[in-house]
Amino acid sequence: MDSTELKTKIEATRHKLNEVHRIASVVDTQDWLGKIEEGDFSARKNLYEVDSELAESLVNLKGEIEGNLPSGYRVGGDLLRHLHWMQVTDLFDIYNSDIATELANLKQFEERLVLVEYLAGLHPKVAKVRSLVLEEGYDEALKAVFSSLEARLRTITGAGPRIGIKASIATAFNDGVLKHSRDEYNEPARDFLIGVLTYFRSQISHQDLPASRNTLSASLSLFAIAHESFMLVEKCYEED
16 A cells, blocks of 8 residues: 555545535526526536536546545545436535535545554554555454464464463463563563453454444554564564
């Protein structure tokens, strides 16, 4: 995932949305309002019958927006639906609400990208899921990360799928398979990994992420815990 390219596409999409809003602003002019009030055309009239040049401009912009969206971003259904139906009343919706909603959604996507860039600097197994995170797949991303962490520890300890991970980690530290470079840290390192695997991994794997944590800012600490766990495992395990 190239964040520079994403930022460029975000800005391009924002520019196109503002252009749609500028074109749709014709509905706020006295000329159009007067024609509707006087019955020159109804709110349900197709835009092509009212102003074919304006309608064609909106269709072209719709295609340009859809064809160059940032990876992981989806345009809201209301805007696409109104740009498809292309009635006079749709233009009012586009101007009065759709574009404002879409620009707000794009801003939130941009803010997520900033946080996702932070994930890129974490352990590779954590950084690997940032595309899911950008698409707001926090639950799926965390399940993948913590499952990967357990799989790594099971590989190191030789524990099969039916063997308790808590006992496996404890045995690995007792036997020196896992060993911190400073002896006094062996016990806290063991307890930390057991706690992460038996508490966080168990909850994340067997339950859906609660609504209170189903945002990137609220779940970010869980990705950080996984990162620290991976780093600790690497520190305590030296492959031949």
